[in-house]
Every structure is written in C-alpha cells, then in structure tokens.
Amino acid sequence: GEGRVKVVLNKCDGLLSRNYSGELEATSAEACKLGFGEPISISAESGEGMAELYDVLRTSFPSDLSATERHERSIRVAITGRPNVGKSTLLNKMVGADRVLTGPKPGLTRDSVEAACEWDGRSFTLVDTAGRVKQQKQAIYDDMGGEVAGKANEQAEKAVHFAHVVLMVLDVSVALEKDLGHSSLTHFERTMADHAVKHGRPLIVVANKMDLALGTSSREKEEKINAFLQNLVPRDFHGAACIPLSAKSGLGLSFLLPAIADTYDRWCQRIQTSHLNQWLEDLTHFTQVKLVSQMKFVTQVKARPPTFAFF
Numbered sequence: 001g002e003g004r005v006k007v008v009l010n011k012c013d014g015l016l017s018r019n020y021s022g023e024l025e026a027t028s029a030e031a032c033k034l035g036f037g038e039p040i041s042i043s044a045e046s047g048e049g050m051a052e053l054y055d056v057l058r059t060s061f062p063s064d065l066s067a068t069e070r071h072e073r074s075i076r077v078a079i080t081g082r083p084n085v086g087k088s089t090l091l092n093k094m095v096g097a098d099r100v101l102t103g104p105k106p107g108l109t110r111d112s113v114e115a116a117c118e119w120d121g122r123s124f125t126l127v128d129t130a131g132r133v134k135q136q137k138q139a140i141y142d143d144m145g146g147e148v149a150g151k152a153n154e155q156a157e158k159a160v161h162f163a164h165v166v167l168m169v170l171d172v173s174v175a176l177e178k179d180l181g182h183s184s185l186t187h188f189e190r191t192m193a194d195h196a197v198k199h200g201r202p203l204i205v206v207a208n209k210m211d212l213a214l215g216t217s218s219r220e221k222e223e224k225i226n227a228f229l230q231n232l233v234p235r236d237f238h239g240a241a242c243i244p245l246s247a248k249s250g251l252g253l254s255f256l257l258p259a260i261a262d263t264y265d266r267w268c269q270r271i272q273t274s275h276l277n278q279w280l281e282d283l284t285h286f287t288q289v290k291l292v293s294q295m296k297f298v299t300q301v302k303a304r305p306p307t308f309a310f311f
Contacts, residue, residue, distance in 0.1 A: 047161040077166075209247075241262075
C-alpha cells in the first residue's frame with residue numbers, strides 16, 4: 001500500500017505543559033514545513049504524548065479489524081483520585097458488574113484494572129487506578145515502607161498518560177466538612193488535576209457520594225452543597241465538566257458517559273483555519289487589547305488537545 005511518513009518530536013519533556021506551550025507551537029509550526037503534516041509531540045522517557053502517537057499509528061492498519069482491535073479503538077478513561085473516594089465502586093456501576101474489589105478500607109486497589117462498557121454505540125475502556133497518596137505519607141501507607149504505595153502511584157500516573165479522558169473522583173461528603181476557601185478542591189487534588197491537564201488530558205471532575213452529602217437535607221445544607229459544586233472546578237480548569245453523582249446508588253450516573261463522549265469529541269476537535277481567522281477578525285473589532293490587535297493570523301497546529309498558533 002501507499003507509504004506514509006509521520007514526524008515525531010521526541011524529548012518534549014515539560015514542553016507539553018502550559019508554561020512552554022509557545023515554544024512547542026513554534027517548533028510544531030516549523031516541523032509542518034517538512035510537508036508531512038502535523039507532527040506528534042512526545043516524550044519517550046516520561047510517556048507524554050504516547051497515547052496520541054499510538055492512535056495515529058493504529059490508523060495505518062486495515063479497517064477490517066478483529067474484535068480485539070476494535071476494542072482498542074474505544075475511548076480510554078482513567079479513573080483517579082485520593083484513596084477511598086469510590087473509584088472502584090464507580091467502575092463497577094458503570095460496567096454493571098463487580099469487576100473490582102471494593103470495601104470501606106482504603107487501599108484495596110493496588111494495580112490498575114481495566115474494564116469495558118458501551119453507551120450509544122460507543123465503546124469505553126475504563127481504567128481503575130489505586131488511590132493517590134502524597135509522597136510524604138507513602139512510608140506509613142503499607143508494610144513495605146511505602147514501596148507498594150509508590151509503585152501504585154506510578155501506575156496511576158501512567159494510566160493518566162495513556163488515557164483519552166481523566167475522571168478525577170472526590171468524596172463530596174468529606175469535602176463538605178472542610179473549609180477550602182475559594183476552591184472546593186484540596187491542594188493535592190488540584191495538583192492531580194493540574195498534572196492531567198499539563199499532559200494534555202481532558203478532565204472531568206466527579207463529585208461522588210452525593211447520597212451521603214444530601215442525607216436528610218435541609219434548605220441550608222442544599223445551599224451549601226450548591227455553593228460547593230459551583231466552586232468545584234477552579235478557573236484554571238475552565239471548561240472541565242463537573243458531574244455530581246452517587247456511584248453506590250447510581251444517582252446521576254446517566255450523565256457521566258455522555259459527558260465523557262462529549263469531552264473526548266471536543267478534545268479531538270479541529271477547526272477550519274478560515275473560521276478561526278474570522279473569529280480573530282471579529283475579536284479585534286470588539287476589543288482594545290493591544291496584544292490582540294497585533295495578531296494577524298491564527299491556525300490550529302494540532303488536536304488532542306486542540307492547540308493554536310497566533311502570528
């Protein structure tokens with residue numbers, strides 16, 4: 001068959017983060033001049049960008065695939081969060097079977113476990129990960145001086161690297177008891193969310209255990225819960241969906257798979273250059289910001305996540 005060449009930019013450690021997005025965009029635009037299309041930015045050492053490379057390579061194979069190959073084309077979803085927030089219960093409820101061991105004791109999940117489910121003709125591969133533990137607490141988390149917890153953290157991070165969508169689960173019933181200021185996320189949860197976003201993964205925040213949070217709800221309690229949910233997604237992660245639910249009872253679960261599919265589609269979205277530049281022209285007419293007036297051209301240099309270069 002016809003040969004295909006794909007340009008891969010390796011050793012992009014750190015450049016995939018938002019802090020260095022300008023350097024990466026400039027390098028990608030330069031690589032486009034080779035004539036082989038949009039390059040793929042990766043770090044072979046850390047695993048950044050490998051999911052996108054894997055998906056691009058898969059398109060080179062014939063469309064008449066086996067059932068196993070078709071399953072691998074499903075939307076890969078990593079379920080992450082602190083210990084005992086209901087990640088395994090959520091996976092079991094989504095697949096409709098007791099695929100993962102659950103219980104009140106935290107730390108039952110050590111290795112990442114995969115399970116498949118379908119919705120509206122689309123396939124999903126769910127990856128349940130071990131509860132994330134702060135590095136300074138790993139030594140007291142198991143009988144191996146933290147070695148097991150450390151390896152579990154590494155596997156959870158790898159699952160995020162290779163995911164198409166990341167679900168960050170938190171226990172609303174516990175979080176409501178804490179005064180977290182302007183954000184409903186703890187510092188550690190913000191760090192986990194930031195880690196996913198910096199690696200280009202779309203994020204969905206799952207507010208679990210709503211059944212415990214509501215309980216015998218009063219008007220005052222309902223107002224507190226509403227305020228909590230409004231502050232759940234910080235402005236840093238604007239656009240990330242927030243799904244309140246109860247994995248145990250299934251309350252609100254019907255909204256989760258549609259949200260995953262929509263988030264994935266937006267992550268893969270490509271916008272025509274003509275539409276982008278019409279938007280830029282309209283923007284310059286309605287704003288007096290000097291930086292915007294200096295921009296003359298915009299183009300999308302990559303998808304997953306959508307990345308744009310301004311000139």
